[in-house]
Amino acid sequence: MMPKNSMFSYRNWSATHADISSPQTFDPEAPLSNARTPQTGALCKRTAVGQTQIDIRLDGWDDDPVVGYPVGLISLLNHNIIDAGPGDSGVQMVITDADGHVANPPPTTIGALFRESDGQFQSHLHFPITEGIFGLDTSRISQIQIVIGSSVSCGRINPFTGQVVSEPLQFGGIWTGMSWIPENGILHGSLVLSVVEQRRSVMSIGGQNYPLPQSRARTLSGNISIVFDDEALPTDESSLIDMAAYCSTSRPVICLPDFTDVERAFAQGVYGYFDDPVAWRHQPTARTGYQPSFSITEAL
Amino acid sequence: MTILLAELYLDGGRNVFRFGTTYYYSQPGDSIGVREFAGRIASRPTYSVRVGCVLWDQQSSVSFGALDLANTDNGLRHLLGHKSRDCACVLRLVEPGDNYDNSVVVARCIIDKIEQQESSIRVLLLGQDSRLDKPLQPVMFPGTLPNPQLRGTPLPITLGSCIQVACPQINPVTLEYQIADVGETNVAAVYSGGSPYDPAQWTSNAQGTGFVSTITPAARVTADVVGPMGRYDDLLDSEGVFTADGAWDGPDLDRWNVTGAGSVTRIIYAGAHLQWPASGQVTIWYDDTNVLPDTNAGWYMVSGRVADKQGGANAHLGIRFRDTGTLVRIHDEGEFCRLVYVEAGGDRSIRIGGSDLDLGAGGIVVESLRVYQVDDISIDNYLVNLVWNIALRGGLTDDNFDSALIVRGDQGWIRDIPVSYHQQDNTTARQAIAQVMQSVAGWAYVGPDGYMRLGTVDEPAGDPDIVLSSLNLTSHPVFEPDTAPGLSDTLGAQKVWSPYTEDELAGITHIDRPPFMADYRYTATGSGVLARMYQHAVGADPIGTLITTQVDADFEADRITTMHESEWGFWMQSVAFNTPQEAAALLPGGKAGLDPDTFGADFESGQIIGVDGEFGNNTLTLIVRAKRIQ
Numbered sequence: 001m002m003p004k005n006s007m008f009s010y011r012n013w014s015a016t017h018a019d020i021s022s023p024q025t026f027d028p029e030a031p032l033s034n035a036r037t038p039q040t041g042a043l044c045k046r047t048a049v050g051q052t053q054i055d056i057r058l059d060g061w062d063d064d065p066v067v068g069y070p071v072g073l074i075s076l077l078n079h080n081i082i083d084a085g086p087g088d089s090g091v092q093m094v095i096t097d098a099d100g101h102v103a104n105p106p107p108t109t110i111g112a113l114f115r116e117s118d119g120q121f122q123s124h125l126h127f128p129i130t131e132g133i134f135g136l137d138t139s140r141i142s143q144i145q146i147v148i149g150s151s152v153s154c155g156r157i158n159p160f161t162g163q164v165v166s167e168p169l170q171f172g173g174i175w176t177g178m179s180w181i182p183e184n185g186i187l188h189g190s191l192v193l194s195v196v197e198q199r200r201s202v203m204s205i206g207g208q209n210y211p212l213p214q215s216r217a218r219t220l221s222g223n224i225s226i227v228f229d230d231e232a233l234p235t236d237e238s239s240l241i242d243m244a245a246y247c248s249t250s251r252p253v254i255c256l257p258d259f260t261d262v263e264r265a266f267a268q269g270v271y272g273y274f275d276d277p278v279a280w281r282h283q284p285t286a287r288t289g290y291q292p293s294f295s296i297t298e299a300l
Numbered sequence: 301m302t303i304l305l306a307e308l309y310l311d312g313g314r315n316v317f318r319f320g321t322t323y324y325y326s327q328p329g330d331s332i333g334v335r336e337f338a339g340r341i342a343s344r345p346t347y348s349v350r351v352g353c354v355l356w357d358q359q360s361s362v363s364f365g366a367l368d369l370a371n372t373d374n375g376l377r378h379l380l381g382h383k384s385r386d387c388a389c390v391l392r393l394v395e396p397g398d399n400y401d402n403s404v405v406v407a408r409c410i411i412d413k414i415e416q417q418e419s420s421i422r423v424l425l426l427g428q429d430s431r432l433d434k435p436l437q438p439v440m441f442p443g444t445l446p447n448p449q450l451r452g453t454p455l456p457i458t459l460g461s462c463i464q465v466a467c468p469q470i471n472p473v474t475l476e477y478q479i480a481d482v483g484e485t486n487v488a489a490v491y492s493g494g495s496p497y498d499p500a501q502w503t504s505n506a507q508g509t510g511f512v513s514t515i516t517p518a519a520r521v522t523a524d525v526v527g528p529m530g531r532y533d534d535l536l537d538s539e540g541v542f543t544a545d546g547a548w549d550g551p552d553l554d555r556w557n558v559t560g561a562g563s564v565t566r567i568i569y570a571g572a573h574l575q576w577p578a579s580g581q582v583t584i585w586y587d588d589t590n591v592l593p594d595t596n597a598g599w600y601m602v603s604g605r606v607a608d609k610q611g612g613a614n615a616h617l618g619i620r621f622r623d624t625g626t627l628v629r630i631h632d633e634g635e636f637c638r639l640v641y642v643e644a645g646g647d648r649s650i651r652i653g654g655s656d657l658d659l660g661a662g663g664i665v666v667e668s669l670r671v672y673q674v675d676d677i678s679i680d681n682y683l684v685n686l687v688w689n690i691a692l693r694g695g696l697t698d699d700n701f702d703s704a705l706i707v708r709g710d711q712g713w714i715r716d717i718p719v720s721y722h723q724q725d726n727t728t729a730r731q732a733i734a735q736v737m738q739s740v741a742g743w744a745y746v747g748p749d750g751y752m753r754l755g756t757v758d759e760p761a762g763d764p765d766i767v768l769s770s771l772n773l774t775s776h777p778v779f780e781p782d783t784a785p786g787l788s789d790t791l792g793a794q795k796v797w798s799p800y801t802e803d804e805l806a807g808i809t810h811i812d813r814p815p816f817m818a819d820y821r822y823t824a825t826g827s828g829v830l831a832r833m834y835q836h837a838v839g840a841d842p843i844g845t846l847i848t849t850q851v852d853a854d855f856e857a858d859r860i861t862t863m864h865e866s867e868w869g870f871w872m873q874s875v876a877f878n879t880p881q882e883a884a885a886l887l888p889g890g891k892a893g894l895d896p897d898t899f900g901a902d903f904e905s906g907q908i909i910g911v912d913g914e915f916g917n918n919t920l921t922l923i924v925r926a927k928r929i930q
Binding site for chain 1: 301302323325333334336397769770771773774775876877878898917918919
């Protein structure tokens with residue numbers, strides 16, 4: 001048996017159902033509505049340095065009774081945060097469920113989830129919320145507020161010299177998706193990580209290489225050690241088949257191979273699309289079980 | 301990872317849509333401020349440039365592949381609702397994170413149309429040379445012309461020293477003939493059936509576009525004539541701003557002065573967006589000495605393009621030379637070209653206004669507004685200037701000209717010699733330019749970057765632009781001999797534009813008749829001994845040129861034949877570059893060095909005459925014309 005430490009998040013409610021607003025000003029050429037697009041290169045750019053508050057409402061503002069959606073992962077995609085402030089205290093969240101429970105996760109648990117980046121790769125802030133955390137009913141989350149405080153540094157950093165070019169906050173997407181956490185995580189030895197590009201280099205007849213650099217994308221593939229019927233086949237809750245049917249190869253998914261480790265969540269987590277439909281092979285076990293395999297390529 | 305950017309200037313430039321191969325944002329300090337380039341380019345456009353000349357029986361051509369924009373979400377369907385035909389599309393290359401102002405313009409093309417595909421929007425592109433595919437003369441004889449046979453036919457164009465042109469008789473009663481469309485055309489001699497008029501029997505007409513005869517002609521009338529080159533001045537600069545940037549709306553009014561309640565907005569690469577109240581008009585007036593230089597009367601030509609006009613049938617753009625001058629009204633969208641006779645006066649202004657425009661729908665967009673002073677005979681009739689003039693008349697603008705690119709002074713192979721041109725029909729600007737360039741076995745083409753380039757078949761001198769060897773070739777070169785099917789050892793010069801037949805000639809002796817019946821008054825046979833491969837050219841029909849002097853014809857004939865004392869051939873190969881920017885910068889006309897290890901000792905260098913590429917890629921397919929030296 002493998003530890004229960006792998007998360008797949010899909011159905012990004014922020015893109016389909018949520019109202020997203022902010023009291024701060026965003027550039028009209030890079031508006032907050034860009035947070036809803038699946039392209040993380042479509043940026044939301046603040047016009048000035050300073051605190052930014054983002055309100056994500058899943059309850060339609062005036063639904064009565066208040067509705068909520070299952071949320072297992074909150075992410076700020078392709079952001080330019082390079083320092084979360086003293087003690088990693090600059091990023092805060094307020095999460096509310098449909099029953100009115102309000103949770104304020106300790107900022108340090110959020111801030112520790114990302115590291116500085118030189119822009120070679122997109123940086124994502126991932127904040128998993130598992131069932132029962134902070135007393136929330138995570139199956140009925142209605143409102144999420146993200147506050148990036150004024151102590152947070154944004155911009156570009158040279159990771160070798162530490163030189164910082166300060167810029168207003170920008171990010172490429174907001175993710176509030178439901179999650180499927182298999183009882184047994186990704187099989188030891190099956191996890192494969194890589195960075196790929198669509199190679200367009202040419203070779204001269206004399207053997208000289210002329211590279212034409214293209215975008216880099218992280219890839220992630222592996223097998224789940226064993227998935228039993230009760231977590232593979234239900235269609236009325238998050239499950240393997242629900243994820244496979246919803247995402248197929250054309251809707252985004254976020255995979256955190258080990259969401260219990262903040263370093264790994266940042267370093268290994270991939271936002272992308274399944275390369276091929278997820279398939280699960282029947283396993284000869286005492287209970288009816290399957291071994292799913294998947295492969296994800298990062299979307300930019 | 302170089303990003304390809306595409307800017308679509310739709311609705312005459314009023315609405316700009318920006319796309320990239322990935323998302324890209326310009327910086328606050330850039331000339332366009334912060335702009336989003338949506339990462340929707342799904343396929344990079346290709347391009348193909350071929351230069352052709354009379355020796356190869358081939359025309360120059362520039363073509364583009366389509367620009368495909370991802371539209372799986374149907375988010376771009378609105379593009380189909382905008383006016384796109386003939387609007388500008390600019391392609392740039394930029395590095396991620398770099399400023400927009402540091403990007404490299406690799407293509408300035410014209411949108412042919414925008415189509416919806418299953419999952420994409422396809423933008424079909426044309427080169428700017430497509431503007432040259434319409435009649436060079438857009439002005440017709442009016443319906444009130446006394447000679448009904450000429451009504452609705454094109455006005456003649458005469459540029460340079462033209463021999464024996466046919467003379468349309470525009471008034472059978474006054475015996476007036478018109479042989480040019482601009483004034484100060486110098487009529488040197490008039491003939492009737494080859495028999496010259498006595499100078500007392502004709503005088504120049506009032507407009508200086510022809511002459512009036514005092515005798516009824518006994519036979520068909522022709523004339524030797526020298527037409528002027530037009531001198532012009534732009535009213536808009538290369539970014540669509542009225543000359544003298546910012547002069548229309550700030551406190552620092554300079555040459556353009558705005559009065560009234562309207563507004564003028566610049567549209568980069570397209571022109572100006574002008575708005576006037578429906579019941580009034582803004583007057584923008586201009587008093588630069590280059591446009592109305594003196595107080596004398598004269599002929600001017602104003603041309604431009606109304607890219608978009610909103611309003612009823614009476615909505616129009618108005619242009620007036622001097623405050624009291626004739627008002628030229630432009631009612632229709634599209635190109636316009638009007639001749640204006642300007643009376644003498646101290647007022648040097650050019651005034652632009654509009655009437656009955658629907659401002660709510662957008663007013664009017666004007667591109668490439670230009671004024672020609674057509675009575676300045678100080679401008680020469682040399683080849684480069686003449687081609688430039690024809691191209692401007694044909695629809696290109698100063699945006700399409702960079703003198704450093706037209707005449708590559710560093711190589712010095714373009715021979716700028718006196719030539720002439722005349723037409724009385726619907727010949728297009730492209731055809732006219734081809735006729736002129738035939739005089740020097742040359743070509744003219746508008747490159748993907750929108751700049752016109754001239755060149756001639758030659759052995760380019762100087763350092764090569766690129767050396768081809770196994771180090772950068774990505775395919776083995778393929779050789780094809782240059783058989784030069786259009787080659788002749790003889791050139792025809794001093795073209796007779798309207799030869800008489802034997803039956804038409806009257807009043808001259810038999811021995812004097814041949815010059816009036818020949819296609820060319822002078823033929824030059826080159827001194828070079830043609831290689832065996834080119835023996836078909838010995839005694840072949842002369843290459844028709846528009847060269848006006850015998851010295852230049854002799855020189856050109858010697859140059860062509862001497863060049864073909866050796867055999868030539870075409871090498872085709874694919875080549876890799878270190879960056880897409882380097883690849884995009886290489887165009888026909890340049891010199892390629894040929895490495896002997898790959899091409900053999902028979903070839904050393906050649907002239908690039910064809911380039912195929914893809915914007916954003918670092919490989920090209922090149923065609924190089926090279927001489928066999930052994």
